[in-house]
Amino acid sequence: MTLPDPSPPEIPLLQATAIRKRFGGVVALERGDFVLRAGEVHVLIGSNGCGKSTLCKVAAGAVGPDAGRLLVDGREAVFASPRAAAAAEIGVFYQELSLVPQLTVAENILLGREPGRGFVDQAALRRRAEELIARFGPPGESVCGPGFGPDAIAGDLSADQRQIVEILKVLAQDARILIFDEATSSLDARQVAVFFDIVRRLKAEGRGIVFISHRMDEIFAIGDRVTVMRNGATVATLAIAETSRDEILRHMVGAALTADFGRPGRPPATGEPILSVRALGNDRLSGVSLELRRGEILGLGGLHGQGQSALLRALFGADPALSGTVEIGGKPAALRRPADAIRRGIAYVSGDRGRHGVFPVRPIFENLVLASAARTRSPWVDRAGFIARVGPVLQRLKLKFAGFGAPVATLSGGNQQKVVIGRWLAAGPGILLLDDPTKGIDVETKHDLYRIMADLCAEGVGIILYSSEDEELLGNADRVLVFNGGRIVTELAGDRLTEFELYRAAYRAEAA
Structure with a gap:
């Protein structure tokens, strides 16, 4: 009796093996492994900076790998450009939208x-554009919103409409392999x-x-398999039907990180709030309410871009709120x-010191004195008096500089950030807003800032801290408000102040 030959193993549409990518001194991908089959939706998930977008950019020819292999239909592929990947029938939706605002919707899509010779x-x-737009519903029933059509100018569209145009650009390629990196981030439920x-x-x-998404309900609604990445490496691939939200989260966090990070040990802040916010809203925020007490570090957590920075900028008056109220010390504050x-x-300290921090070609003295001058409203500055007053602040910060007349650009990145912090400390703030303040600075400077934060709290300053590094947030904050979609979805404190609970809330995984 002759048995039939077993069916040959299915050849994946796309396979990435041990992909490695470094940007300067930063390892974006350490070991990226991924297999995409025909007729499946394969979800990529992981925290901010885990490497998933970089892996997709390698597959799309936008980034060249330093090591590893990429196979398409079982054959090795080396893409020198996105055009080469497109020729291999790979279409990609990127997080960073790339529409030409002066062109029409139809012109952007195609x-x-x-067409034409x-x-x-x-x-x-x-x-052709009308055919593609019709995928989101026929005229009169479309979910694209008012004013959307082939002749609409891209620059006049709303955020969700621009995202739909980007999706249609990918669909227009008629590719066999489609990569959607956060394609639903600005879409409403109907869309x-x-x-x-x-x-x-x-x-x-x-x-x-x-399919890449930070929304756990979407992952279970559309996915067939899910690959979890952590710290630049693939750590697990699971069948959606055979896993749970908590299992995915455990792989994202890692068993060693589910425990508490080691709290600062300060007793909870008591007394009247120094800052009260009620139903604050603008185009990035929706009904945000919170209280900050003296001597407290209030953390803002959640996935990047969910309203944390928008709240801090609203409280600083940089992007004012359109609704809601703010009280400082019990008194209304406009x-x-x-x-x-x-x-x-x-006071407000941004991690983007190039845009919102230092004036690099101006002297250190001018950078330091700005906040104090603005607070006193005086056009005159007592240079000697200010230097005497700011001296102890700079010693506290361990700022290394040649002299007050030297341009800030002569300092290292960490010391430039210390200038920004020193500017505000010299003005004697009661409330300190920290918007990812340690981004791009060295470990020693980070720990200097942590020490200063603890000292300021002991002096009665209230601090609101947003950090894109979960460990930093959990290691310093007394409470963490988790944001999603411009609103606060939960508060973590006490025994719940762990990375596992932070991920659970950020990915809205409570409703298992």
Whole structure:
């Protein structure tokens, strides 16, 4: 009796093996492994900076790997450019939108693939764009929103409409491998539902879809398998039907990190709030309410870009709130511009010191004196008196500099950030807003800042801290408010102040 030959193993549409990528001294990918099959939606998940977007950019030809292999249909592929990847039928939706604002929706959708020979066939271009737009519903039933159509100017569109145009650009490629990196981040529930119907039809046609999302409910609604990445490496691949939200979270965090990080040990802050916020809202925030007490570090957690920085900028008057109220010391405070906040004793330190911190070509003295001058409203500065007053602050910060007349650009990144912090400490703030303040600085400087934060709390200063590093947030904050979609979704304190609980809340995984 002759047995039939076993079926040959399925050849994946796309396979990445041991992909490694370094940007300068930063290892973005240590060991990226991934297999995409035909007719599946394969989810990539992991915390901010885990390497998932870099892995997708390698597959899309936007980034060249330093090591590892990429296979398409079982054959080794080396893409020198996104155009080469597109020729291999790989279409990609990037987090960073790339529309040309002066062009129409139709022109953006078919940019680089315009119909016509030697000239653009405008009628054919418009017809093709209408066909693609119809995937989000026929006229009168479309979820694209008012004013959306092939002739609309991209620069006039809302955030969700711009995202739909980017999705349509990918669909226009008619690729066999589609990568959607945070394609639903600006879409409402109706738009997501229609987009998922589109994805299911693509899957039924035998295409392979890579889907990146930070929304746990979306992962279980659309995914077939999920690959978890942590610290630049693939740590697990699971069948969605055979796993749970908590199991995915455990792989994301790692068993060794589910315990408490070691709290600062300070007793909870008591007494009247130094800052009270009620139902604060603008285009990035929705009904945010909180209280900050003297001597407390209040953390803002959650995935990047969920409203944490928007709240801090609103409280500083840089992007004012359109609704809601703020009280400082029990009295109403109108924070329409940074000068209003400075005069009420609010200080703001941004991790993006190039845009919101230092003036690199100006002397250190001028950079230091800005906040004090704004608070006193005086056009005159007693240089000698200010230097005498700021001297102890700079010693506390361990600032290393040649002299007050030297340009800030002569300092290291860590010392430039200390200048920004020194500027505010010299003004004697009562409330300190820290917007990812240690981004891009060395470990020693980070720990100097942690020590200063603890000292300021002991002196009665209230601090609101946002950090993109979960360990930093958990290691310093007394409480953490977790943001999602511009609103606070939960508060973590006491025994719940762990990385596991932070991820659970950020990914909205409580509703298992």
